[in-house]
Amino acid sequence: MSTIDWIVLFFTLLIIVAYGMYKSRGIKNIEGYIVGDRQLPWYNVGLSVMATQASAITFLSAPGLAYSSGMSFAQFYFGLPLAMIVLCITFVPIFHRLRIYTAYEFLEKRFDVQTRVLTASLFLIQRGISTGITIFAPSIILSSILHLDVTYTTLMIGSVVILYTVWGGTKAVSYTQLLQMAIIIGALLTAGVMVVHLLPDNIGFLDALHIAGKTGKTNAIDWTFDLENQYTVWTGLIGGFFLQLSYFGTDQSQVGRYLTGSSVRDSRMGLLMNGLLKVPMQFCILLIGVLVFAYYQFNTPPLFFNNVEVNRIEKSAYASDYAQIIQKHESLNETKRENIKQFLAAKAQKNAQVEEAAIQALKSKNQEDIALRADLESLLKKNNPQVELNDNNYIFLSFVTNTFPIGLIGLLIAVIFLASMGATASAINSLASTTVVDIYKRFINKKGSDRGYLNASRVFTFLWGIIALLVALFASQLGNLLEAVNILGSLFYGTILGIFLVAFYLKSIGGKAVFWAAILSEIVVFIIWKTDIMAYLWLNLVGCITVISISFLFQLLSRRSKISTI
Structure with missing residues (x-):
């Protein structure tokens, strides 16, 4: 700066x-x-x-x-x-x-x-x-x-x-x-x-x-x-x-x-x-x-946006391998810019066939760029086994x-x-x-x-x-920090919300029932999260419904137990 x-x-x-x-x-x-x-x-x-x-x-x-x-x-x-x-x-x-x-x-x-x-x-x-x-x-x-x-x-x-x-x-x-x-x-x-x-x-x-x-x-x-x-x-x-x-x-x-x-x-x-x-x-x-x-699409982007790791590999034994990958990346982006020019020209002329062909060529080159990125990631991993390969958090910063x-x-x-x-x-x-x-x-x-x-x-x-x-x-x-924060919240927020909804709307349910329901709810949420059977946002709904339903069931069983004792 x-x-x-x-x-x-x-x-x-x-x-x-x-x-x-x-x-x-x-x-x-x-x-x-x-x-x-x-x-x-x-x-x-x-x-x-x-x-x-x-x-x-x-x-x-x-x-x-x-x-x-x-x-x-x-x-x-x-x-x-x-x-x-x-x-x-x-x-x-x-x-x-x-x-x-x-x-x-x-x-x-x-x-x-x-x-x-x-x-x-x-x-x-x-x-x-x-x-x-x-x-x-x-x-x-x-x-x-x-x-x-x-x-x-x-x-x-x-x-x-x-x-x-x-x-x-x-x-x-x-x-x-x-x-x-x-x-x-x-x-x-x-x-x-x-x-x-x-x-x-x-x-x-x-x-x-x-x-x-x-x-x-x-x-x-x-x-x-x-x-x-x-x-x-x-x-x-x-x-x-x-x-x-x-x-x-x-x-x-x-x-x-x-x-x-x-x-x-x-x-x-x-x-x-x-x-x-x-x-x-x-x-x-x-x-x-x-x-x-x-x-x-009009300018060559960094193939990897974390400058710290890029500087590290440029000074390593893999510097020449890195340079070869970057050279291919730059050549590929020159071709992509030609595809963009063809697309814009076809768009101006309203030539849908040429326009679609140019976009397909661009997508193909993007896939080749993704493959180059994978090669670079392998190289970064060899140079530093602890490297974080998700560089989403650096993209906007690098651009600015x-x-x-x-x-x-x-x-x-x-x-x-x-x-x-x-x-x-x-x-x-x-x-x-x-x-x-x-x-x-x-x-x-x-x-x-x-x-x-x-x-x-x-x-x-x-x-x-x-x-x-x-x-x-x-x-x-933790990878992309925005997703990491929301995933973490989803592991707990559903259970906490369920407790409050029971407090506000289900006046017949007592503290002991909702306490144990909350503990079981957290267990269920963590099991679902670890098995990865649904998107993390659904965990909020699962946690909430689990607390409400289990606490209702516990309270019902508690009442029946008291009646049978009497």
């Missing part, structure tokens, strides 16, 4: 952090630290909810996912608006009326303490791991830019985020996220315009989409009902609905965002704002990845740093940092608040002072930050 890019990056981050610290001054108790004194307006709630979900993983992995496999991931969010409506009707008014700090306090009031602890523990496990993945994502940026091992950059990023979160609490996180989302949305629009601008002079936005569509990259909608297909309309509407309902309704990292609302109306408005904006926002992020693919003008590179990288700071800070804050309220305050120190609980919150924030940082050091083995 240039000096100007570093200046843009540094001052953007400095302004955000300084603003958050300024807004969080004067915190005296856990009411201010955990729920921001419940005084935030609806637009702040809405942007905070969006920023918590839109981590650096979103801006790194989503364009790479679209580049590699198209826009089908957009269907993942189809159930989100429906989930927001259900939350506004059911969850929000109950949580506000009870004036709770965490969602799990409600479960003790409804069931018993063991159900509360079990659910809180499930949350702590999955959120602690996923927060580590969130920290790892932006460390890829520094690793690629500074040519450092990703371990060192992970430690650097994690340390900064931990210190910032320990200081600020929820109020700092929420106010900071307000500015973050404004900068992020503006930068994304700029990035989309820049990608189109970088296309050849005679190629416009629609031409780029047409080329991408012909090669199967704009496949945003799939109506087939296939349990093994990860992304279809049905997995998005059904599985995605249950995942989003559980994430926004029972995950403290999100519940904590809308508990800061000054009223039920403000919390509802914030959630509805998220439901309306999130789907088009994610669609646009994926579209940027598709446009990057179109750009590389190699093509964008000075200044804009720094801004785009700042956006990814801001997204990471917002999501990570919110997650660590929620882990600490759950630990303090549901475990420390409930069992260890029941009669502590406000100052004591505030200090405990800061201590646990620091400890959870360290745990997440340790997880981040192993996150490179």
Whole structure:
């Protein structure tokens, strides 16, 4: 990066952090630290909810996912608006009326303490791991830019985020996220315009989409009902609905965002704002990845996008073999550009036969390129047996740093940092608040002072930050980070959601029945996941239904047992 890019990056981050610290001054108790004194307006709630979900993983992995496999991931969010409506009707008014700090306090009031602890523990496990993945994502940026091992950059990023979160609490996180989302949305629009601008002079936005569509990259909608297909309309509407309902309704990292609302109306408005904006926002992020693919039809892309591994093999005993593969790759891409020219000329002349022939030739060359990629992967594996071959997370980063003008590179990288700071800070804050309220305050120190609980919150924030940082050091083995986070959530969210739905709607079921049903549900979900018999989004539905049905059965058997005893 240039000096100007570093200046843009540094001052953007400095302004955000300084603003958050300024807004969080004067915190005296856990009411201010955990729920921001419940005084935030609806637009702040809405942007905070969006920023918590839109981590650096979103801006790194989503364009790479679209580049590699198209826009089908957009269907993942189809159930989100429906989930927001259900939350506004059911969850929000109950949580506000009870004036709770965490969602799990409600479960003790409804069931018993063991159900509360079990659910809180499930949350702590999955959120602690996923927060580590969130920290790892932006460390890829520094690793690629500074040519450092990703371990060192992970430690650097994690340390900064931990210190910032320990200081600020929820109020700092929420106010900071307000500015973050404004900068992020503006930068994304700029990035989309820049990608189109970088296309050849005679190629416009629609031409780029047409080329991408012909090669199967704009496949945003799939109506087939296939349990093994990860992304279809049905997995998005059904599985995605249950995942989003559980994430926004029972995950403290999100519940904590809308508990800061000054009223039920403000919390509802914030959630509805998220439901309306999130789907088009994610669609646009994926579209940027598709446009990057179109750009590389006219320019030779890297055969492998992780610069650290490329630099490593260029200095190894396999350097000459690598050079031969790259030479074939460049020659192949020259032929692909000729195919594109033929396709565009035939399209202009409305010659469907020649147009189809050119596309088939292009697809054939793409397959040859895939074979070259496989040869390179074998070479990388020989050179470094521990190499991570999934480089989706590096695609958009590589494109930005190699093509964008000075200044804009720094801004785009700042956006990814801001997204990471917002999501990570919110997650660590929620882990600490759950630990303090549901475990420390409930069992260890029941009669502590406000100052004591505030200090405990800061201590646990620091400890959870360290745990997440340790997880981040192993996150490179998880492949595409966006999918890894959602798979992890799907292993737990269905069960947690089932517990809450029983609490809200099945008043006859008691705590003991739902407690054991939740444990059995987790066992069932993990067995299904390990056997790989269905797409991971369906695990949310399976977990939820299993908890409801088994708890109902247990309660029924318990009643019959009592009757027979009498």
